[in-house]
Amino acid sequence: MAASMQLIKLRPFRLHSTSVPKHHSRPLVIRCSATPKSYNITLLPGDGIGPEVISVAKNVLNLAGSLEGIEFKFKEMPMGGAALDLTGVPLPEETLTTAQQSDAVLLGAIGGYKWDNNEKHLKPETGLLQLREGLKVFANLRPASVLPQLVDASTLKKEVAEGVDLMVVRELTGGIYFGKPRGFGTNENGEEIGFNTEVYAAYEIDRIARIAFETARKRNGKLCSVDKANVLEASMFWRKRVIAIAAEYPDVELTHMYVDNAAMQLVRNPKQFDTIVTNNIFGDILSDEASMITGSIGMLPSASLGESGPGLFEPIHGSAPDIAGQDKANPLATILSAAMLLKYGLGEVKAAERIELAVLDTLNKGFRTGDIYSVGNKLVGCKEMGEEVLKSVDTKTHASV
Ligand SMILES: NC(=O)c1ccc[n+]([C@@H]2O[C@H](COP(=O)([O-])OP(=O)(O)OC[C@H]3O[C@@H](n4cnc5c(N)ncnc54)[C@H](O)[C@@H]3O)[C@@H](O)[C@H]2O)c1
Numbered sequence: 001m002a003a004s005m006q007l008i009k010l011r012p013f014r015l016h017s018t019s020v021p022k023h024h025s026r027p028l029v030i031r032c033s034a035t036p037k038s039y040n041i042t043l044l045p046g047d048g049i050g051p052e053v054i055s056v057a058k059n060v061l062n063l064a065g066s067l068e069g070i071e072f073k074f075k076e077m078p079m080g081g082a083a084l085d086l087t088g089v090p091l092p093e094e095t096l097t098t099a100q101q102s103d104a105v106l107l108g109a110i111g112g113y114k115w116d117n118n119e120k121h122l123k124p125e126t127g128l129l130q131l132r133e134g135l136k137v138f139a140n141l142r143p144a145s146v147l148p149q150l151v152d153a154s155t156l157k158k159e160v161a162e163g164v165d166l167m168v169v170r171e172l173t174g175g176i177y178f179g180k181p182r183g184f185g186t187n188e189n190g191e192e193i194g195f196n197t198e199v200y201a202a203y204e205i206d207r208i209a210r211i212a213f214e215t216a217r218k219r220n221g222k223l224c225s226v227d228k229a230n231v232l233e234a235s236m237f238w239r240k241r242v243i244a245i246a247a248e249y250p251d252v253e254l255t256h257m258y259v260d261n262a263a264m265q266l267v268r269n270p271k272q273f274d275t276i277v278t279n280n281i282f283g284d285i286l287s288d289e290a291s292m293i294t295g296s297i298g299m300l301p302s303a304s305l306g307e308s309g310p311g312l313f314e315p316i317h318g319s320a321p322d323i324a325g326q327d328k329a330n331p332l333a334t335i336l337s338a339a340m341l342l343k344y345g346l347g348e349v350k351a352a353e354r355i356e357l358a359v360l361d362t363l364n365k366g367f368r369t370g371d372i373y374s375v376g377n378k379l380v381g382c383k384e385m386g387e388e389v390l391k392s393v394d395t396k397t398h399a400s401v
Pocket residue numbers: 049108109110111112113125128297298299314315316317318319320321322323328329330331333371
């Protein structure tokens with residue numbers, strides 16, 4: 001099991017000690033062994049490579065679940081550009097309601113050239129922000145670990161990349177993404193302007209800081225808060241609140257770093273980081289940067305959690321229009337997001353570990369999509385990679401879990 005824990009080094013935890021999300025209470029229900037556990041999963045394939053990676057991840061999730069006596073009822077709903085084309089909006093009300101009423105949500109990716117020049121409210125990306133807001137998933141966990149099998153795929157030198165295992169805790173429903181005022185206008189000289197507002201209330205910082213301290217406590221006890229407190233008032237306040245919350249976690253070592261330095265340190269010496277907590281926009285950027293240390297953005301999963309209700313699970317990558325429809329996408333980030341769904345969303349740790357082990361086994365056998373390929377490996381497409389993971393879920397992990 002040690003190998004799988006390397007992949008996503010975090011045990012399931014409650015976001016809030018006083019409010020237990022619906023799904024966390026599930027294991028307490030006593031069930032007859034003849035009655036399989038059943039969960040409703042909303043699938044949001046989205047655009048570009050989204051449907052390709054979701055179709056593969058759905059099969060893996062289904063098989064890992066069935067081997068643990070879990071049954072899934074999947075409901076696929078339109079989202080992003082696909083929803084715009086179908087209904088005229090990027091997040092139809094029915095999609096949001098279905099997602100809110102399910103046990104967990106698995107999303108592929110949204111966006112594409114076709115909708116790039118749409119007005120803001122008609123952008124696929126706006127639909128994604130509405131979904132995160134609608135599910136109230138303020139805590140976005142983005143683990144980045146360099147797997148021994150993929151050290152050579154990293155763009156960094158082996159000695160720098162080897163052993164990296166960090167977790168970015170990104171605030172997801174606040175900051176400049178949602179702050180008001182925002183929009184377009186003219187300045188005092190009559191010139192056109194565009195503007196956004198970076199704003200955080202104390203409660204928003206306090207709750208994400210607590211998640212980050214809890215996360216660090218379950219890992220190596222080191223938390224680095226990344227901000228721009230040398231310049232931005234919102235960051236100065238962020239730092240003040242993180243320091244205040246630190247008093248509740250004397251066992252966690254807290255450090256602070258400016259975001260420009262953090263971006264540099266991530267490629268200079270990424271092993272210095274354990275858990276990073278940061279705001280919405282810095283977390284977006286730093287997690288893409290961290291992904292390349294691991295070999296590819298096609299490897300990084302994520303879990304977005306709130307205080308109650310279903311979690312949202314998605315790879316951190318986008319719809320990759322440059323490779324969409326060519327069976328070239330790496331599905332592992334989405335498959336690993338399905339593992340996070342099981343672990344953090346449903347508390348189904350055994351089924352999650354089956355998937356993690358299967359991914360490691362598939363990589364051990366040398367199967368690689370183009371983004372993580374190096375000489376000597378077997379180059380496969382998205383579908384074949386999925387089939388290989390399925391085989392490993394069925395055989396290897398069945399025997400070892
Ligand atoms: N969560 C999301 O749905 C999400 C995230 C990021 C970007 N986007 C959207 O996706 C679209 C494209 O954005 P972008 O090009 O900046 O970022 P991107 O992540 O889609 O692609 C960046 C690069 O990484 C590659 N890549 C991404 N995922 C891969 C995978 N699984 N396997 C192999 N290679 C992969 C792509 O081919 C591309 O070269 C935009 O519309 C953007 O808004 C959506």
